[in-house]
Amino acid sequence: MSDGSHMPERAPQPDRRLFLKVALGTGGALVLTAGMGRAEGRGEAALSAYVRIGADGTVTLQSKNPEIGQGIKTSLPMIIAEELDADWSRVRIEQADTDATRFGAQFAGGSLATALNYDQMRRVGAAGRALLVAAAAARWQVPATECRTDPGVVVHTPTGRRLGYGDLAADAARLPPPDLASVPLKDPKTFRIVGQPHGGIDSARIVRGEPIFGIDTVVPGMLYAVYEKCPVYGGKVVSANLDEVKALKGVRDALIVRGGTALEGLLDGVAILADSWWTANRARQTLKVVWDEGATASVSSEGIAATAAALARQPGTKVLRKDGDVAAALAAAAHVIEADYSYPFIAHAPLEPQNCTALMQDGKLVIHAPTQTPQAGRTLVARTLGMAEADVIVHVTRCGGGFGRRLNNDYMVEAAAIARQSGKAVKLLWSREDDLRHDFYRPGAFHTLKGGLDAQGRLIAWHNHFISFGQGDKFAPSAGMSGSETPARLVPNCLIEASLIPAALPTGALRAPQSNALSFVFQSFLDELAHAAGKDPLDFQLSLFGEPRMVGTDFDTSRAIDVLKAVAKMADWGRPAAARPGLRTGKGLAFYYSHRGYFAEVVQASVTAGGEITVDKVWVAGDVGSQIVNPSMARNQVQGAVLDGLAQALGQEITFRDGRAEQSNFDGFPLLRMPQSCPVEVQFVLSDHPPTGLGEPALPPAPPALCNALFAATGHRIRRLPIDTSALKA
Amino acid sequence: MSFRLTINGKARTVDVDPDMPLLWVLRDVLDVKGPKFGCGAGLCGACTVHLDGQPVRSCRTPVSAVGTARITTIEALDQTPLGRAVQKAWLDLDVMQCGYCQAGQMMSATALLAANPSPTDEDIDSAMSGNICRCATYNRIRAAIHQVAAAHRKG
Ligand code: FES
Ligand code: FES
Numbered sequence: 001m002s003d004g005s006h007m008p009e010r011a012p013q014p015d016r017r018l019f020l021k022v023a024l025g026t027g028g029a030l031v032l033t034a035g036m037g038r039a040e041g042r043g044e045a046a047l048s049a050y051v052r053i054g055a056d057g058t059v060t061l062q063s064k065n066p067e068i069g070q071g072i073k074t075s076l077p078m079i080i081a082e083e084l085d086a087d088w089s090r091v092r093i094e095q096a097d098t099d100a101t102r103f104g105a106q107f108a109g110g111s112l113a114t115a116l117n118y119d120q121m122r123r124v125g126a127a128g129r130a131l132l133v134a135a136a137a138a139r140w141q142v143p144a145t146e147c148r149t150d151p152g153v154v155v156h157t158p159t160g161r162r163l164g165y166g167d168l169a170a171d172a173a174r175l176p177p178p179d180l181a182s183v184p185l186k187d188p189k190t191f192r193i194v195g196q197p198h199g200g201i202d203s204a205r206i207v208r209g210e211p212i213f214g215i216d217t218v219v220p221g222m223l224y225a226v227y228e229k230c231p232v233y234g235g236k237v238v239s240a241n242l243d244e245v246k247a248l249k250g251v252r253d254a255l256i257v258r259g260g261t262a263l264e265g266l267l268d269g270v271a272i273l274a275d276s277w278w279t280a281n282r283a284r285q286t287l288k289v290v291w292d293e294g295a296t297a298s299v300s301s302e303g304i305a306a307t308a309a310a311l312a313r314q315p316g317t318k319v320l321r322k323d324g325d326v327a328a329a330l331a332a333a334a335h336v337i338e339a340d341y342s343y344p345f346i347a348h349a350p351l352e353p354q355n356c357t358a359l360m361q362d363g364k365l366v367i368h369a370p371t372q373t374p375q376a377g378r379t380l381v382a383r384t385l386g387m388a389e390a391d392v393i394v395h396v397t398r399c400g401g402g403f404g405r406r407l408n409n410d411y412m413v414e415a416a417a418i419a420r421q422s423g424k425a426v427k428l429l430w431s432r433e434d435d436l437r438h439d440f441y442r443p444g445a446f447h448t449l450k451g452g453l454d455a456q457g458r459l460i461a462w463h464n465h466f467i468s469f470g471q472g473d474k475f476a477p478s479a480g481m482s483g484s485e486t487p488a489r490l491v492p493n494c495l496i497e498a499s500l501i502p503a504a505l506p507t508g509a510l511r512a513p514q515s516n517a518l519s520f521v522f523q524s525f526l527d528e529l530a531h532a533a534g535k536d537p538l539d540f541q542l543s544l545f546g547e548p549r550m551v552g553t554d555f556d557t558s559r560a561i562d563v564l565k566a567v568a569k570m571a572d573w574g575r576p577a578a579a580r581p582g583l584r585t586g587k588g589l590a591f592y593y594s595h596r597g598y599f600a601e602v603v604q605a606s607v608t609a610g611g612e613i614t615v616d617k618v619w620v621a622g623d624v625g626s627q628i629v630n631p632s633m634a635r636n637q638v639q640g641a642v643l644d645g646l647a648q649a650l651g652q653e654i655t656f657r658d659g660r661a662e663q664s665n666f667d668g669f670p671l672l673r674m675p676q677s678c679p680v681e682v683q684f685v686l687s688d689h690p691p692t693g694l695g696e697p698a699l700p701p702a703p704p705a706l707c708n709a710l711f712a713a714t715g716h717r718i719r720r721l722p723i724d725t726s727a728l729k730a
Numbered sequence: 731m732s733f734r735l736t737i738n739g740k741a742r743t744v745d746v747d748p749d750m751p752l753l754w755v756l757r758d759v760l761d762v763k764g765p766k767f768g769c770g771a772g773l774c775g776a777c778t779v780h781l782d783g784q785p786v787r788s789c790r791t792p793v794s795a796v797g798t799a800r801i802t803t804i805e806a807l808d809q810t811p812l813g814r815a816v817q818k819a820w821l822d823l824d825v826m827q828c829g830y831c832q833a834g835q836m837m838s839a840t841a842l843l844a845a846n847p848s849p850t851d852e853d854i855d856s857a858m859s860g861n862i863c864r865c866a867t868y869n870r871i872r873a874a875i876h877q878v879a880a881a882h883r884k885g
Contacts, residue, residue: 199824206829207817209764209804213830216763224758250747278754279747281770351768351776351830351864400766400830401864432769632824636867640827643866666773666862675855677868 028170057166083125087152135171197632214370214397224277229269232659238290250279297659308446316497321483324493329461333452344653345441352400356415359425370399377409404509440508443479457533470500512696515594523590523704563600566621571602586712590705597697603705611728625691639680645702647672738806748794764804775861778834785841804833819874827865
């Protein structure tokens with residue numbers, strides 16, 4: 001991540017000033033709070049874990065990361081509970097509210113949650129266990145070394161005496177905190193909780209239909225709100241027929257809200273408040289707004305494509321990487337392949353539309369929001385409304401999907417502004433049309449590529465001109481690219497340059513930002529090069545990675561090789577799929593390294609004479625380190641990410657005309673449905689590295705693996721997404 | 731206008747616009763929050779409820795069209811053995827990711843299994859195609875439906 005979205009770039013530093021406080025809680029509870037010093041080492045330390053062991057033996061853990069469906073609300077507490085040796089059936093998990101002075105970085109994004117917390121959480125749990133053991137040893141007047149733990153109890157091994165954690169909590173709370181850096185950790189081989197499948201902590205409530213999502217929030221006296229913004233991004237309200245709207249039955253208020261110019265912040269619009277959401281939304285049919293649409297009104301997808309085509313004929317204005325001498329290497333190459341690739345803007349479309357409930361209460365603004373970044377939202381609200389951050393309280397609800405959309409808090413600042421201006425408690429809910437028209441889209445882009453092969457079919461030159469979006473030489477959010485995307489760093493002569501189109505469209509991070517699109521281009525083009533070299537795509541990739549070694553400080557070619565070999569075995573790569581009458585079938589392979597995860601995938605797809613695609617199966621091998629915390633959740637995440645990638649390739653596209661998005665619901669922007677889904681077989685390759693997240697890195701290989709399978713099946717190369725099936729006709 | 735509805739076995743009277751979709755009568759007027767809003771256009775199935783046992787998209791069902799039909803939402807799924815079996819299968823197989831679509835998925839699946847206790851993959855495809863799962867938990871939804879069917883066959 002290097003493009004100004006909200007995810008920190010820094011690698012985790014698990015031992016950075018982690019400290020622990022031990023306290024006696026009400027009712028004789030042992031309370032552990034663990035904190036991290038700020039990166040700069042100043043100010044109050046931020047709390048990163050909270051553990052309470054009650055006298056009744058109940059263990060309460062606070063989950064500090066918003067739950068967007070990635071299971072983090074379950075998996076982080078599992079890690080603490082493991083080292084604590086808690087009885088999982090007696091563990092309660094609470095969602096921590098946002099309070100920046102108490103909790104450290106709170107966000108769900110960038111697959112960082114696991115990596116940031118794994119070691120910290122282990123140490124906190126281990127410290128709790130050490131305290132309980134010490135308390136038991138003191139009670140029995142035996143050496144602590146003679147004691148062990150079973151789930152929820154300390155056992156004196158020689159005599160078999162047992163004391164429950166609840167009985168020991170108050171004693172343990174009076175002991176000095178153990179040193180976190182040296183506290184003994186369990187041997188992972190003895191883990192009883194981590195590595196076992198666990199259901200989501202809220203699942204039982206979900207199957208009963210309990211109201212736990214943001215959209216279900218109710219506060220006393222609440223009205224329902226819609227917010228009509230200019231369909232052209234950043235347009236201003238000139239006037240609106242508020243009186244006519246206010247006269248409608250059930251409508252309680254209508255008001256113009258003034259915003260600024262930053263697309264991520266509060267934008268101009270008209271709020272309608274009513275006694276049901278349907279009434280508020282229907283009133284939009286009566287609402288007439290005169291907009292000042294501004295300069296973006298001239299932006300269209302056709303215009304963008306024409307600009308990109310012109311830029312492609314010129315050298316890039318920005319160099320992202322330059323190794324060796326590409327021009328000379330291409331001139332000397334035995335074989336040069338050239339191709340143009342492109343992919344569209346796409347929307348996140350989490351199934352729960354954006355919503356936020358806000359009210360003024362005793363001079364404070366109280367917010368209930370499904371957000372991935374509650375702290376950033378609080379800052380945005382305070383800054384926009386000119387309030388002190390201490391006067392903005394954000395309660396985090398469960399999110400009906402995130403995918404990166406809820407890293408932006410535009411809907412939060414809208415609800416806050418409406419609540420403050422109207423003086424009413426409001427639940428703002430966007431329609432699906434609002435959501436698809438006002439997303440922070442995964443930006444599209446255009447790539448021209450040249451690859452040079454030597455006489456032995458080895459890749460010796462790689463030239464990529466990346467035509468993306470931004471102002472001046474600054475990429476728009478999530479529209480950038482690092483100079484180290486595979487196969488960069490593996491090809492001796494490499495030139496990656498960029499040109500930027502200055503269209504003011506809202507863009508942002510989508511699950512596996514940048515990688516989700518770049519993988520399609522680079523892994524498809526590598527497949528083209530493999531075929532041009534007369535090599536099997538697997539062999540071509542393996543020879544590209546070469547000897548097991550570190551490339552740069554982060555990329556380990558042996559991990560790439562291992563997942564490629566694993567997936568080849570799973571998919572019986574090299575054995576063609578059985579022929580079926582009327583169908584052309586092929587297998588395609590792709591690899592990608594992103595968010596510190598290594599994933600290789602094989603797709604088998606079949607195509608009818610009419611060009612209709614069926615994905616038969618996907619095989620996935622992934623390496624995200626030494627430990628899969630919750631295998632059930634992990635498999636679910638990987639399957640979802642892969643199918644998400646396929647859905648993007650098969651049909652998703654947002655196009656613009658007159659500065660506005662043309663798609664508005666799931667008819668124009670299709671999500672994957674049951675009949676298009678296929679079995680996804682997942683294998684984790686464990687390696688000796690700290691565990692990292694998997695909500696994202698499983699996605700990027702899926703689109704190119706599908707396109708490579710379609711090439712194997714039909715001989716037609718897909719160079720533009722979404723896939724145009726008319727080109728696949730027999 | 732006043733409407734008398736039977737929701738999860740209880741009689742409720744509401745005074746609302748006859749065009750108001752059942753989804754919003756349930757969610758905003760009666761505080762029955764299980765049925766979810768995803769698209770408002772009959773395209774995602776998040777709002778699926780049963781009318782006399784038949785799955786319908788409540789976002790496209792005006793309250794005036796409900797008549798005397800018995801309305802069942804996810805909140806009452808546990809009132810039948812089949813509904814409880816569906817809940818159990820969803821938990822056993824840990825189907826959920828964000829969970830937002832699952833009320834609709836479970837209502838569609840329960841209606842399918844009530845009509846067809848041993849659905850094939852093709853039956854599942856066609857009965858469930860109106861229910862989008864943005865998190866794409868389809869592998870597990872399918873497996874959960876098969877699990878309920880298998881348990882039923884065993885008796
Ligand atoms: S909300 Fe009813 S089908 Fe989507
Ligand atoms: S579980 Fe998230 S939409 Fe289905």
